[in-house]
Amino acid sequence: MTAPTVVRLRLDLRVRDNPALRAAVDADGPVVPVWIDDDAQWGAWPPGGASRWWLHRSLARLDESLRDRGSRLIVRRGDVATELAAVAAATGAESIVWNRLYEPATVERDKALKAALTERGFAVRTFADRLLHEPWDVLKADGTPYRVFTPLWRAYQRVGVETELAAAPRAIAAPEAWPDSVAIDDLGFDPTIDWAARFPDRWTPGESGASRALSHAIGEGVVERYDDERDQPDRYGTSRLSPHLHFGEISARNVWHDVTRAVTNGDLAEDAATPFLRQLVWREFAHSLLYHEPQTESEPLRPEFEAFPWRDDDAGLAAWQRGKTGYPIVDAGMRELWATGWMHNRVRMVVASFLVKDLLVPWQRGAAWFWDTLVDADLANNTMGWQWTAGCGADAAPFFRIYNPVRQGERFDASGAYVRRWVPELADVPDKWIHEPWSAPSDVLAAAGVRLGHDYPEPIVDHALARDVALASYKRLGDGAD
DNA sequence: TTTTGAGTTGTTCGA
DNA sequence: GTCGAACAACTCAAA
Numbered sequence: 001m002t003a004p005t006v007v008r009l010r011l012d013l014r015v016r017d018n019p020a021l022r023a024a025v026d027a028d029g030p031v032v033p034v035w036i037d038d039d040a041q042w043g044a045w046p047p048g049g050a051s052r053w054w055l056h057r058s059l060a061r062l063d064e065s066l067r068d069r070g071s072r073l074i075v076r077r078g079d080v081a082t083e084l085a086a087v088a089a090a091t092g093a094e095s096i097v098w099n100r101l102y103e104p105a106t107v108e109r110d111k112a113l114k115a116a117l118t119e120r121g122f123a124v125r126t127f128a129d130r131l132l133h134e135p136w137d138v139l140k141a142d143g144t145p146y147r148v149f150t151p152l153w154r155a156y157q158r159v160g161v162e163t164e165l166a167a168a169p170r171a172i173a174a175p176e177a178w179p180d181s182v183a184i185d186d187l188g189f190d191p192t193i194d195w196a197a198r199f200p201d202r203w204t205p206g207e208s209g210a211s212r213a214l215s216h217a218i219g220e221g222v223v224e225r226y227d228d229e230r231d232q233p234d235r236y237g238t239s240r241l242s243p244h245l246h247f248g249e250i251s252a253r254n255v256w257h258d259v260t261r262a263v264t265n266g267d268l269a270e271d272a273a274t275p276f277l278r279q280l281v282w283r284e285f286a287h288s289l290l291y292h293e294p295q296t297e298s299e300p301l302r303p304e305f306e307a308f309p310w311r312d313d314d315a316g317l318a319a320w321q322r323g324k325t326g327y328p329i330v331d332a333g334m335r336e337l338w339a340t341g342w343m344h345n346r347v348r349m350v351v352a353s354f355l356v357k358d359l360l361v362p363w364q365r366g367a368a369w370f371w372d373t374l375v376d377a378d379l380a381n382n383t384m385g386w387q388w389t390a391g392c393g394a395d396a397a398p399f400f401r402i403y404n405p406v407r408q409g410e411r412f413d414a415s416g417a418y419v420r421r422w423v424p425e426l427a428d429v430p431d432k433w434i435h436e437p438w439s440a441p442s443d444v445l446a447a448a449g450v451r452l453g454h455d456y457p458e459p460i461v462d463h464a465l466a467r468d469v470a471l472a473s474y475k476r477l478g479d480g481a482d
Numbered sequence: 483t484t485t486t487g488a489g490t491t492g493t494t495c496g497a
Numbered sequence: 498g499t500c501g502a503a504c505a506a507c508t509c510a511a512a
Contacts, residue, residue, distance in 0.1 A: 140510065148489065148509055231491080282490085349491060388490090400504050401492045408492090467493085475505085 002029030004091045004175045006084060008098035009035050012129055012248035013062045014207040015069070016168040019127035020097040030175040032091050033066055034084065035059060037077045037187055043105020045297070045379050048372035050341040051246075053196045054205045056189035058247050061206025063184065071172035074181045080109075081116050088122060090179035096122050099129035099248075102287050103379045104294030131284050132161045132252050135291040138284075145292040147394050149285050156281050163257035195338075202340050203243065203375060210244035214255060217241065217276075218262050227275045233333075233344035234418040239276070240342070242376035245283070252280055286384040289394055297383050298364060300392035308392075309360070309473050316359040319460050320351070321369055323423070326452075326459035328435050329409035330354045332422035339422070341375035346412050352389040353403035358466040360473070363390035391474065399474035402467050409435030425455045 005024035012018055024031045039046035047055055063073040076083040084096055096117055100110070114124045128134050138155055139145055146152035190196070204212070217223050217239035229237030244250050259277060262268035293301055300306065319325050323334035333347035343351070348370075355366045363386040370386075371377045387393025413419055416434035420427045426437060428448035433440035438452060438459055445452065452458050 142510090146510085150489065151510055278490090346491075353492095395489065395509095397491080398489095398505075403491095404493065471504095 002027055003095070004030040004032050004088075004093040006032045006034055006088050006091070006093045006096045008080075008084060008096065009033055009062070009073070010041075010098065010248075011101060011246065012099045012251075013058045014210070014249050014251070015062075015065050016207065017165040017251045017254055018099070018248075019129045019166060020099045020125075021172075022166040022169070023097055023125065023127065025169040025172055027095070030091070030173040031071060032074060032087060032093055032175055032179070033062075033071060033172075034074045034076060034087050035062075036080050036083050037075065037182070038080050038083070041080050041106065041109060043103070043109070045103065045105065045371065048374070048377050049191050050196070050199075050373050050375045051377050052189040053191060053199060053341070054203070054243055054247060054375045056184065056187065057205035058249060059184050059187075061208070065207060066172065069169060069172045071174055072178065072181075073184075074179055075184055075187070076180075077182055077187075081113055084113075084117065085120060085122075087179050091175040091177070093175075094121075094123060095125065097125045097127065099127045100134075101130060102135055102291045104290065104297060107291070107294075129251065130248065131287055132156070132256060132280065133159070133284065135284075135288040138288070145288055146285070147289075149282065149395050152285050152288070153278060153281050156284070161253070161256050163253050163260065165251070165254055165257055196341065198339050199341050199375070202240075202342070205243070205247070205249070207249045210241070210249035213239060213241050213244055214250060214258055218258055218268065223259060223262075223276045224268060224272045226272065230275075231346045231412050233336075233347050233413055234415070234421065238345065242378070242381075243342070246376050246378045252283065255280060283378075283381060285394075286378075286380040289384055290380040296387060296393070297379060300363075300390070301387055301394055302392045302396070304477060305390070305392035308477055310362040311360040313359050313361050316460060317355070317361050317365055317369075319457070320355050320359065320361075320366075324457050324460075325354065326438070326457040327354065327405040327463070328416075328419040328423055328426055328437065329405050329413060332413075332419045335422040337370075337373050341373065343374070344418075346408075347418075348385065349389060350403050350405055350408045352386060354405055356386075356390045357402045357470040358405075358461050358463060360466075360470065363387060363392070399477075400471060402470055404463060404467075406436045406463070423456070426450065 005027050007021050007024045015021060066072050074087060088096060117124050222239055229235050245252060259273050263270050263273050290296060320334060323331035325331055330351050333343050333351045337343040352366055355361050356363050367382050367386040370382055384393060388396050391397055391399050416431050419434055426434060429437055429450060430444060433444060437450060450456055
């Protein structure tokens with residue numbers, strides 16, 4: 001009889017189309033699915049608070065799904081190498097498999113881990129899973145990685161995407177005896193403060209929740225209307241697949257496959273599908289960038305930005321985090337983030353621009369807050385997004401592109417519905433003033449029951465002034481580099 | 483090697 | 498209200 005195979009699961013919490021799990025099942029011996037709780041395996045970026053909330057539930061769903069197939073999830077705490085070897089020893093496993101990740105710390109550690117386990121006599125195999133293409137497979141003609149999105153996108157269109165999906169195994173053979181396992185509830189993954197109380201209103205972590213989110217996006221017209229509605233934060237205009245993709249509850253291949261199949265079947269216009277698929281390739285771009293430029297998780301891609309005159313504005317940062325900047329669209333976004341673990345992407349850009357360009361707070365501080373509060377926190381996407389906003393990343397916004405929080409509110413939340421939902425103290429302010437209550441006549445504010453500085457903050461900075469300061473700072477940076 | 487065209491997401495100003 | 502131009506200079510990708 002074939003010896004058992006240990007499957008190390010991380011950000012691939014699903015049974016369908018999971019290459020490592022598939023390989024273990026296909027080896028025809030027993031399979032030992034393992035999740036190891038070891039912060040060290042993530043380098044400087046162990047899962048943040050919102051991610052831990054998600055993980056708790058996703059692991060529970062995975063365990064259920066494995067039990068339905070005659071298996072279960074073994075959860076261990078401690079050093080990854082030690083625990084994998086211990087689990088293998090306890091079950092008589094001779095081979096260990098996992099799907100690859102591409103964050104700098106994981107790449108480095110996995111390489112050492114594989115060497116150490118091989119040295120100890122285990123057969124170790126790793127699999128491509130997380131991306132549509134490995135980051136080292138899609139390169140420019142000169143063999144270097146892409147630094148601009150559009151050419152990468154064209155390359156993906158040229159090369160195409162392999163979308164053959166591995167079916168979920170119907171049954172997974174159990175070892176003769178299961179090794180010890182920690183209870184998922186004992187991992188301490190839920191926040192101790194009552195913070196995530198409203199998360200379940202919006203999210204269903206786990207593989208079946210992920211499948212439903214994708215079916216909904218394709219079947220209910222989210223993808224169809226994506227290009228028109230994705231920028232309106234008060235609509236359900238985006239797929240909200242990001243946390244599911246981050247935790248690997250659904251594969252990017254699966255998303256690509258289902259969307260392109262809907263086009264082939266005539267259920268979806270190609271013109272509608274393309275902008276949606278583009279976003280998946282942004283995810284690929286972010287991962288490729290971080291893989292090839294690992295220092296960017298903490299340092300600007302453009303080194304001249306080391307000299308940028310950032311400010312340690314702790315009070316400004318705190319006001320931003322709590323949604324009390326006095327700019328309604330910014331505050332609405334930050335409060336949506338706190339209440340739901342997510343923020344609409346259009347608003348992410350607005351709040352990020354505000355922190356970085358109006359308050360001149362270093363982008364790393366914003367990235368750290370997002371890391372802790374987003375259920376879809378993903379190192380590659382988060383890093384790229386913040387560097388893009390700050391102007392120090394790949395394909396970065398020109399320095400003069402500074403979002404005006406009032407204009408953005410008027411353009412993308414014209415009715416004020418988004419602001420009113422998340423900043424209820426402004427609910428009765430008329431549309432005309434909803435995005436700049438400080439400009440409203442005093443009798444209008446009084447009628448709306450708003451006393452500025454009491455019920456809702458005065459703006460903590462004057463945007464026009466802040467814009468000029470930021471422009472001057474960016475300009476000096478350019479002059480200094482000459 | 484050189485050249486050329488292009489580059490996610492904006493704002494403001496003046497006609 | 499609408500429209501086009503200006504806002505820098507640079508890097509990137511590909512011919």
